[in-house]
Amino acid sequence: MTRSRGSQPAHAHAPSDGLPTQQPDAATTGDGQPSLSRRGMLLATAAAAMAGAATAAEPVERSLPPRFQLGLAAYGFRRFFPWMKGKPQQPADESRTLSIASFLDLAADLGCDGGELTAYFFDPATTDADLLALRRQAFLRGIAISGTAVGNRFTRPAGEELDAEIADVKRWIDRTALLGSSHLRVFAGSPTKGLSDEQAFRQCVESLEACCDYAGSRGVMLGLENHGGIVATADGLLAVVNAVQSPWLGVNLDTGNFRTADPYAELARCGPYAVNVQYKVEVQRSPEGPKEPADLPRVIAILKDVGYRGFLTLEYEASEDPFDAVPRHLDELREACGSLLG
Numbered sequence: 291m292t293r294s295r296g297s298q299p300a301h302a303h304a305p306s307d308g309l310p311t312q313q314p315d316a317a318t319t320g321d322g323q324p325s326l327s328r329r330g331m332l333l334a335t336a337a338a339a340m341a342g343a344a345t346a347a348e349p350v351e352r353s354l355p356p357r358f359q360l361g362l363a364a365y366g367f368r369r370f371f372p373w374m375k376g377k378p379q380q381p382a383d384e385s386r387t388l389s390i391a392s393f394l395d396l397a398a399d400l401g402c403d404g405g406e407l408t409a410y411f412f413d414p415a416t417t418d419a420d421l422l423a424l425r426r427q428a429f430l431r432g433i434a435i436s437g438t439a440v441g442n443r444f445t446r447p448a449g450e451e452l453d454a455e456i457a458d459v460k461r462w463i464d465r466t467a468l469l470g471s472s473h474l475r476v477f478a479g480s481p482t483k484g485l486s487d488e489q490a491f492r493q494c495v496e497s498l499e500a501c502c503d504y505a506g507s508r509g510v511m512l513g514l515e516n517h518g519g520i521v522a523t524a525d526g527l528l529a530v531v532n533a534v535q536s537p538w539l540g541v542n543l544d545t546g547n548f549r550t551a552d553p554y555a556e557l558a559r560c561g562p563y564a565v566n567v568q569y570k571v572e573v574q575r576s577p578e579g580p581k582e583p584a585d586l587p588r589v590i591a592i593l594k595d596v597g598y599r600g601f602l603t604l605e606y607e608a609s610e611d612p613f614d615a616v617p618r619h620l621d622e623l624r625e626a627c628g629s630l631l632g
Contacts, residue, residue, distance in 0.1 A: 528563070557589065
């Protein structure tokens with residue numbers, strides 16, 4: 291299967307499943323595992339071997355000026371939903387408990403163009419009729435469902451567990467389409483015990499290709515997030531993106547998830563492939579390093595330089611109460627984006 295480009299627009303989580311703790315300048319860690327930089331080189335080599343003569347990934351073809359739509363991710367309010375991954379959870383404040391419907395209302399009330407819905411927070415009893423009711427609600431409130439997100443792990447050995455992961459992503463492709471959205475945020479994962487990075491890479495690529503084939507039939511883009519594991523660095527993320535031969539895969543660019551010495555350089559490398567952007571208000575320059583405020587003007591400049599057009603979604607994960615912090619950060623985003631918002 292080759293990646294089709296041509297004149298069509300081409301493409302250039304969630305609680306962590308365990309971000310690696312390697313230092314980026316070391317060849318291996320204390321337990322013999324590859325460092326972030328070494329892992330990226332290994333995966334790039336594996337990607338080249340898998341791709342063979344196939345067409346390499348190209349950046350999204352963008353001929354118009356950059357334009358952003360302001361979005362809000364439900365994950366920023368994760369402690370206030372009564373459901374987490376199919377199980378009941380006690381909301382942090384019962385007087386401010388959120389449902390998926392009330393989150394959409396909140397995003398609309400805050401003046402957002404879209405709201406991203408995470409699979410974790412849906413009542414397990416949700417039906418197709420419920421999803422259509424959410425689609426109707428969003429339309430009448432003048433807000434888009436910018437996308438959905440699912441918590442998969444494709445770095446597993448072949449077998450029932452991996453098959454279940456693929457089936458769940460396909461189920462959420464169907465749900466995303468039913469909600470009237472065209473983007474599903476997906477993950478790669480860290481290698482499970484017994485798998486090398488190269489083996490995990492191959493499992494991930496093959497799983498993504500199977501899901502992309504299905505996503506294309508439903509008109510849904512898959513956005514692979516830079517989220518630890520084999521996609522903790524730009525090298526690792528682009529290795530996977532280049533190996534998956536489908537026009538239905540792009541990058542879900544999370545501005546807070548490159549925990550390297552220069553996260554902005556990593557963002558700039560991956561920006562041309564972005565089909566969705568999650569903005570975090572903090573960054574870390576090493577997996578175990580301190581958090582620091584994100585350089586918002588620099589992030590905007592990176593997106594502007596690559597001509598990004600699409601949702602810029604606030605995914606709030608800092609310690610302040612999101613009901614207090616999110617409105618302020620949305621205002622900061624509006625001021626920084628200025629005329630780029632549309």
